[in-house]
Amino acid sequence: MAAPTSSTPAAGIPTERGFGIFQLHCLSCHGNPAYEQAPSPAALRDFSPQRIYDALTSGVMKSVGDTLSETERRFVAESVSGRLLGSSAQSDARNMINQCPSPARSVAPGAAPAWNGWGADLQNSRYQVATQARLSPAQIPSLRLKWAFGLPNSTSVYGQPTVVAGRVFFGTDTGYVYALDAKSGCVYWSFMAKAGVRNAMNIGPIKGRGRARYAVYFGDLKANVYALDADSGELLWSTHVEPHYTARVTAAPALYRGRLFVPISSWEEYAARSLDYPCCSSVGNVVALDANTGRQLWKTYVIAQAPAEVGTNSKGVRQYAPAGGSIWNTPTIDVQRRTLYIGTGDSTTFPAANTSDAVMALDLMTGKVLWSVQVFENDSFLLACVGANRTDNCPKVQGPDWDIPSAPILAQLHGHRRLLLVGTKPGDILGLDPDHQGAVVWRTNVNGETAIAAGYVATPRPGVMWGGAFDGQKIYYGLTAGGGAAAVRADSGEVAWRVSLNPDALGAPKISYGAATSAIPGVAFVGGSDGSFIALSTEDGSELWRFDTRRDFDTVNRVPAHGGSIGAAGATIADGMVYVGSGYSVLGAQPGNVLLAFAAQ
Numbered sequence: 001m002a003a004p005t006s007s008t009p010a011a012g013i014p015t016e017r018g019f020g021i022f023q024l025h026c027l028s029c030h031g032n033p034a035y036e037q038a039p040s041p042a043a044l045r046d047f048s049p050q051r052i053y054d055a056l057t058s059g060v061m062k063s064v065g066d067t068l069s070e071t072e073r074r075f076v077a078e079s080v081s082g083r084l085l086g087s088s089a090q091s092d093a094r095n096m097i098n099q100c101p102s103p104a105r106s107v108a109p110g111a112a113p114a115w116n117g118w119g120a121d122l123q124n125s126r127y128q129v130a131t132q133a134r135l136s137p138a139q140i141p142s143l144r145l146k147w148a149f150g151l152p153n154s155t156s157v158y159g160q161p162t163v164v165a166g167r168v169f170f171g172t173d174t175g176y177v178y179a180l181d182a183k184s185g186c187v188y189w190s191f192m193a194k195a196g197v198r199n200a201m202n203i204g205p206i207k208g209r210g211r212a213r214y215a216v217y218f219g220d221l222k223a224n225v226y227a228l229d230a231d232s233g234e235l236l237w238s239t240h241v242e243p244h245y246t247a248r249v250t251a252a253p254a255l256y257r258g259r260l261f262v263p264i265s266s267w268e269e270y271a272a273r274s275l276d277y278p279c280c281s282s283v284g285n286v287v288a289l290d291a292n293t294g295r296q297l298w299k300t301y302v303i304a305q306a307p308a309e310v311g312t313n314s315k316g317v318r319q320y321a322p323a324g325g326s327i328w329n330t331p332t333i334d335v336q337r338r339t340l341y342i343g344t345g346d347s348t349t350f351p352a353a354n355t356s357d358a359v360m361a362l363d364l365m366t367g368k369v370l371w372s373v374q375v376f377e378n379d380s381f382l383l384a385c386v387g388a389n390r391t392d393n394c395p396k397v398q399g400p401d402w403d404i405p406s407a408p409i410l411a412q413l414h415g416h417r418r419l420l421l422v423g424t425k426p427g428d429i430l431g432l433d434p435d436h437q438g439a440v441v442w443r444t445n446v447n448g449e450t451a452i453a454a455g456y457v458a459t460p461r462p463g464v465m466w467g468g469a470f471d472g473q474k475i476y477y478g479l480t481a482g483g484g485a486a487a488v489r490a491d492s493g494e495v496a497w498r499v500s501l502n503p504d505a506l507g508a509p510k511i512s513y514g515a516a517t518s519a520i521p522g523v524a525f526v527g528g529s530d531g532s533f534i535a536l537s538t539e540d541g542s543e544l545w546r547f548d549t550r551r552d553f554d555t556v557n558r559v560p561a562h563g564g565s566i567g568a569a570g571a572t573i574a575d576g577m578v579y580v581g582s583g584y585s586v587l588g589a590q591p592g593n594v595l596l597a598f599a600a601q
């Protein structure tokens with residue numbers, strides 16, 4: 001596994017690492033018709049991590065478990081179930097000491113400033129307007145930690161706080177989702193999903209579900225989507241949105257007018273190199289659900305042609321193609337054109353589908369593909385096929401794993417001009433015309449190189465991972481691989497400024513600022529793999545404030561907590577406060593288990 005620029009989003013979390021062990025040690029029987037009694041991989045996903053662990057240590061699978069190390073047994077149990085071991089009583093809000101005084105007022109969005117969902121708006125601009133931010137550049141230097149909330153048993157923090165109606169809604173790797181008071185951090189409720197929850201919650205109205213008026217919508221790492229009563233955390237409905245057993249919901253769904261648009265990605269590219277694995281058949285897709293009922297309205301696959309059998313590998317296991325095209329980002333909604341935009345990931349089979357590493361436009365009502373613009377060609381990639389130990393499951397030519405990791409931003413420019421702004425892992429930034437089938441208006445590279453286009457460059461280079469923030473003029477990006485941060489003018493694609501945020505020590509791993517950037521007027525917030533949380537001036541990139549989150553914290557719920565890397569999710573800003581999770585433990589980054597809330601003094 002190389003630097004974050006050339007790695008699949010989210011590899012390396014405990015629940016994710018065990019996936020390779022499963023493919024190597026379990027698939028020869030589970031999913032093999034010769035072992036009829038062995039539960040299928042899909043059926044095993046419904047098991048709790050404890051039940052799988054018990055089977056391996058003292059149950060029917062002990063003979064297999066004995067061939068694994070204790071760490072491998074834990075990882076495989078956590079990976080198959082999608083949840084961490086031992087994450088139960090302690091994580092439940094009812095057992096926490098910081099209960100909010102009840103009864104709480106009903107959740108009524110609109111009553112207070114909000115940052116709802118991943119991108120703060122349908123365009124995924126990740127920009128908070130002044131009236132909602134209630135925080136000025138002049139106040140930034142006086143930001144102080146107001147409260148910290150410890151996440152029991154968490155080892156990787158990858159939820160992004162959603163702030164609505166004076167509450168913070170937050171998902172965790174243990175599968176617990178929390179509702180906290182935005183000002184004090186006291187806890188209203190928790191809910192345990194069937195798997196870890198990586199993304200941001202969307203709060204929206206719901207009808208026909210008893211007394212519930214507003215629901216909290218999100219997806220989990222086993223491809224389940226949920227609606228909870230925003231007041232009580234009670235389950236209103238849940239739907240399993242993709243039958244493939246490697247499917248997951250990584251990014252937050254988008255919510256628009258009673259419809260939920262869910263992006264589906266997959267674990268398949270982590271370890272399909274094992275010859276026991278029938279590689280590859282998982283295809284990224286978008287599912288539209290009725291938000292009131294969870295009923296599916298349409299589903300569109302990134303690759304139009306369904307995977308079909310193409311032969312057998314050297315072990316006689318069937319092989320399938322084409323596959324891949326995971327969607328790692330939240331769909332962007334174009335109300336004007338009634339269109340939805342997504343960025344797609346690499347292919348897992350060779351040759352790569354021409355809709356992999358692409359930006360696609362889908363009709364909002366029907367899911368019909370309107371157009372697709374490929375950003376990088378020939379990117380067939382399986383994580384376990386990097387370097388030596390290739391098998392004949394591996395793509396004939398292993399690609400660079402570029403993906404389109406972050407959501408395209410729909411930008412309104414002067415006049416009626418609009419652009420889709422797309423950031424990529426090797427640093428190419430594109431402006432596409434949403435009103436002309438995604439025609440490329442400009443393409444630049446933040447590293448001052450010529451755009452990379454189809455070329456294959458394996459060396460890590462600073463680029464964009466989880467997304468930028470757009471304030472109407474410029475788009476701001478934290479950059480991976482020691483790249484610091486940059487601002488790009490939306491109208492021309494010109495790099496307005498580029499700053500280095502740290503003196504990377506000679507030989508030390510380069511600090512990645514791959515977490516999604518967030519902005520308010522005059523200020524952009526970036527987070528680093530070293531735990532640094534930094535506010536920059538949008539004028540010139542100069543540093544306004546910095547906080548080191550990589551330390552121990554006293555928490556409002558008295559759960560021992562420490563910060564680590566700031567990864568995928570970015571900051572959210574609402575009503576004079578700034579929220580960020582710390583401890584994203586990907587690719588050797590620092591684990592942690594804390595949610596932090598800052599306010600100006």
Ligand code: HEC
Nearest residue numbers: 025026028029030035037038039051052055060061064076
């Ligand atoms: C040699 C074939 C084989 C291998 C390898 C194998 N299993 Fe199994 N597994 C089975 C069979 C057969 C059953 C059903 C046993 C029964 O019900 O008596 C089973 C049952 C299970 C169960 C269900 C236990 C329960 O509580 O009902 C779990 C969990 C499980 N296996 C996990 C694993 C994991 C994890 C691995 C890899 C680390 C693995 N197995 C490897 C054949 C295998």
